[in-house]
Amino acid sequence: MIQRKLEVRYLPFDRTTRVPPGTTLFSAAHWIGLPIDSTCGGRGTCGKCKVRVTEGRADAETADHRLLRPAEIDEGWRLSCQARIYEDITCEVPQLLRVPKAATMGLGRLVILDPNVRKVYLELAEPTLEDQRSDALRLKEALTEEGHDMVAGVPVLRTLPSVLRESGFRVTAVLAGEHLVAIEPGDTTGDCFGVAFDVGTTTLVGTLMNLRTGMAASVLSTLNGQAPFGADVISRISHGMNGPDSIRELQNAVVSTMNGILASLYRETGVSPERTYEAVAVGNATMLHLLFGIDPSPLAVMPFTPAFMEPLSVLASDVGLEIHPRGYIQTLPALGAYVGADIVAGVLATGIVREDKMRVFVDVGTNGEIVLGNAQRALATAAPAGPAFEGSQIRCGMRATDGAIEGVQLGDTVELQVIGGDVPPEGICGSGLVDAVAQLLLAGLIDYSGRMKTADDVPGHPLRDRLIDVDGIRAFLLADGVYLTQKDIRELQFAKGSIATGIKVLMDILGIETKDLDEVLLGGSFGSYLNPESAKIIGLVPPVDVDRIIAVGNSAGEGAKIALLSYRERQVAFELPGRIEYVELSGRTDFNDAFVSVLGFPHLELVG
């Protein structure tokens, strides 16, 4: 069932957006990039986010009564972070009093620097016989004056009396949301870091971010330590099925990889773990389950139900992640069992669901995760592509490492681009496979059904000698010992057919055609290496102009960084599952019909 969206209009900008019922006026403004003043990031404590509701109704909440004058409430002023939208609303937004610090991230997204972790320097009044407030209350009241809420657990309370007294009651409070993470002597506000992790099945990327400046201090990527348990999520899940010890083994492997990255980042930058207060981690559902030691096996069997899809906030020490022991690991939500937090991060980084442009975002891998839509409506799905794009089940396939052919150009001769530069080609990786098949189509050496021609079929063709026979199977010789077989082409057809079908099903549901698509965004590391022209020629993506097919790089990592730097953006990510409709492809009859229709290659005149 699709929820009816409600319309909100912001004056004096005259900007309108449509949101699901229950969204706050603050979040809805953020969706369309309208800055509303705030220092508490929407927690209802700073009182800076007030707007005046001029049409429609928004009831005054407890925080309104606490922070606004009764006359203001009567005039329609409301804290926009508390005012939930249950009918169409028009409101006036006062001019910003300060220009917020912002950075451009992701796909040209202007992100206002407003991290969840805040440091507040306080000079507290020392206790006297006349003022015997507890240490915790003294601190809490000082923070309230600055517009912050505070909840302190026992571990931090243990440190409070000595730190306050040793520092002469001049301290820096470190808050993650409302949680008091630490109390540090003196003014340490200049020293505040967090880390963004993209936990990929193959590769992990960690970026240490300076939360004060919004700049990356350093970034590092390394192979996932779970690799010995299998290359893809299914083999990791299978290993986990051996019992709790195996799940622990997988958890330890990923946590030690993360800690290894952290150790190098700390070494390189001189930043200490005690000054790194938060980690935002994104990844597919299996990776996040294993990060927390949660059994992922139900993800692999019908009806594919994860243990959790909600965003989690977990003490770093519970997982053994080496940041501040009272710091937190925050994840983003998932949209479905196979459209995980990495895709939500990608949506955040590309801004798909907040702009009017109609775009499709495709993360090509063993699964093709697809998000299609714009600010009005968006859909997501996962199409099972199989391992062809990873170079598996391809006769001479290999991962994208040194010696892999990653680009192919056919003319009178064969030109190859090999990873590692001047090394002999050893095999072909996913992007090379896509390129090779596109070039064979262009050269007329395979037909639209995917059938490879024989040398006899193409007399006089400059490359006819390359059409060979390998164990009775037709093949094209790319280099000494490296060739592409008819079977490989079929594997690619299935893989690209599945993703193309996923896109088509979503386009049909939205009732749009290729001409309505403004852009095709290719995410993930594979998307960065894929030649857009070739992707279009083989029919992996809809045939839009090639300059509208854009590789968006590590959009998952960018999204994690954005969520680390901006509490408001994080809220936007939390709301994405309510804004994007998840479409399950298995069991849809239109999937099978469409799949058959896109298995062949598009006629070249159709792709331009």
Ligand code: FES
């Ligand atoms: S009260 Fe701070 S943003 Fe609403």
